[in-house]
Amino acid sequence: MSAVTPELLRRYDVPGPRYTSYPTADRFVEAFGAADYIQALEQRRQGLAAPMPLSLYVHIPFCESLCYYCACNKIITKHHERGAEYLRYLSREVDLHTSHVGLGQVVSQLHLGGGSPTFLSDDELRELMGMLRRSFTLAPGGEYSIEIDPRTVDEQRLHTLAELGFNRLSFGVQDFDPAVQKAVHRTQPAEQVFALMEAARRIGFESVNVDLIYGLPQQTPESFDRTLAQVAELRPDRIALYAYAHLPERFKPQRRIIAAELPNAASKIAMLSRALDAFGDAGYVYIGMDHFALPNDALAVAKRQGRLHRNFQGYSTQPDCDLIALGVSAIGRVGATYSQNAKTLEEYYDLLDHGQLPVVRGLAVSRDDLIRRAVIMALMCQGVVQFESIELGFLIDFKSYFANELEALKNMAEEGMVVLADRSIEVTEQGWFFVRAIAMVFDKYLQADRTRAKFSKII
Template sequence: MTAVTPELLRRFDVPGPRYTSYPTADRFVEAFGQEEYVIALQERKVGSAAKALPLSLYVHIPFCEALCYYCACNKIITRHPERADVYLRYLAREIDLHTAHCGVGQPVSQVHLGGGTPTFLGDDGLRALVAMLRRGFTWVPGGEYSIEVDPRTVTEDRLALLAELGFNRLSFGVQDFDPQVQKAVHRVQPAEQVFALVEAARRLGFDSVNVDLIYGLPRQTPESFDRTLAQVAELRPDRIALYAYAHLPERFKPQRRIVPAELPLASAKVAMLSRSLQAFEQAGYMYVGMDHFALPTDALAVAKRQGRLHRNFQGYSTQPDCDLIGLGVSAIGRVGATYSQNAKTLDEYYDFIDQGRLPVVRGLALTRDDLVRRAVIMALMCQGEVLFESIEQAWLIDFRHYFAAEIEQLEGLSEQGLVAVGGDGIAVTPTGWFFVRGVAMVFDRHLQVDRNRARFSRII
């Protein structure tokens, strides 16, 4: 990490996709709807290769009790828990609609509950949700079963319930331990509360505990964030996700409550990132990639060392590349060579299900070129290298001819020490791994045609 200089960080402080998919979700079209999605589900049911791989499930729980001003997620602020009861009834019907097309009991090796705040659900709601997921699908032993947790909404007893229900991974939203920063973003949670919950999670035997941090928030300074980094090092979670705050008030209404004058300057953000990299290295964390750090013993770090890292809409994963079914409002899925996204509002989502229809409102059927480029981009994002021969054999192309323009474009990154282009492939250097999004962007045909990148977060 010490090779990553502030100068390099400043040079690559530009917008770019996170590549949880390729093509990225902004390329989805409304011409892809329920009919196209059903065909993909049915093809999976009859395809022997797809059936051999377990599914991944993502469930979106949109409700939150309070508004966090930095949030860009699809959420609904409410203090009426009964709204979640209605939502769960519709989720059950959506699951039934899925299993009618792909079959009951499909094996699942990865489940992720996101939001919003999944722990907005009460104990009975969590039990009901897991019961309906297990009725529709078979959770296989040794899978990754994770849930995002707002520390303000759980106790040790609730964590025990999550363990009892089969969850083995927790992700705590911390963002920053500084009280002034917490007040500025309307998310006050004492550090002592988080420490107590992480300690409880360890006693309960969870396989992995992740902590989310954000730099670039109002009232943050490099010095104040240093104190948060020291507390995180003391907390010692198995994984850390470090995100840059993207201030886009024109797109995300809650961010309009943030005082622009309180946001740190770009130079301060770069300093925070640079000092974070050093702090995590000194604390013994391995840089997995794309904002993610893990202790060397964590499954994610092991997968990185062994070349078994994968990437999907939830980020990096140890699970093999597989189809993903998205459940709930705004959820995104991937089945075969298609992507799909559900309706983004509750009224529209409920209306689709009341009609007996899957609530898909947009998506994409990938072209052959999309699939080739996805293979290259995911190899870069996950393994840090692309071997020409493997792509050529899989897709029957001449790599150097097919990607002649891209290889020429890589010369600039090569001169900066970020990639090495050899006779048999392209390798991301240790320094380049911190800017792998910038390397992947070279192979993004859609992005090369459309230079309007302001809609993306910054790549470092």
């Protein structure tokens, strides 16, 4: 980290996208609506394009208590009866999808996110999985994951999740330090997480992920070291380490966080650096940007074999998938389109009451978008762009097409962020700390308007 100077931090610690998609969701437009989405679904059904593998995402928005850092679309309530009503509307949305894409589509990846999916009762989760299995075919050996709030589950609930077909869990931990937990209104003893991990091992889940966040109030590099040591002892199969994005003007709950208690950029980069060292020493493979995995985990295997991908949930082993997204605010991708559902329950319910898919905005992706997406995802996933693969895939001359971008990368090359070879671009070890900034060079929309305040800072 000696090469990461304060000057580099000042220059590159700027707002920028996480590139779980390109173009990014802020580019979606209301001119793209349900009719456009239906057309994409029908094209998939008719096989007008080679059918891509299919993933499902289901958004469960409810949480019992508010975590101050959270930027997810969620509804804080202790009224669990709201879950039953939500499932009724999800069922309508599923039926509308199958009317356009057909029954029995094979699904190789399913993710339940939120909110807190475990807000739903065991019977409601059974109802949800039954609904999905009646409408889609869940492929044997697929990846079926659910986000877990450790405060809402016990060993018996984990057994239920396994019986329902889930083979991957993601525990929201964020930080084990009691002062940090208090500052973000999420108190959960480390002992509780350790007990759940032991239970998950006994039950036989294929992979368990732990989410951590650095940059939270009251965190210091030293306090985060203790959390890193505990996580290394916990030894999950995967670790997702996210930088906290403090955007109180966009996310009202974050206004409860005391800005003066947030660590500065130098402390955040120290936390990231120490995390890389700690997890490397513990035997984890650095997948990229915010993901780590044990060497035998499917994510690490995909990294070694050059099969890593990136989607709305982060890094993934699945190839480019069509993603059907269900639930309020959920974002999907079908063919060369992105789509997003209504962000409020009222609008989501109203559209379904009128027999309409609840898509309210989206985007039809252009050829230029596809080319740039391929470059950005190669940088984010493999850390290298081979010009030949882009040229053969899109019939362009890379150096001519991206002449301005290659010129812009020269400064980054001089600063040790990338290696510019005659036929490739490669991210350096130092460059991984700023890989979002490197990808931003190829973002046509971002370079055009420079309006970045809506994004989190990249460090």
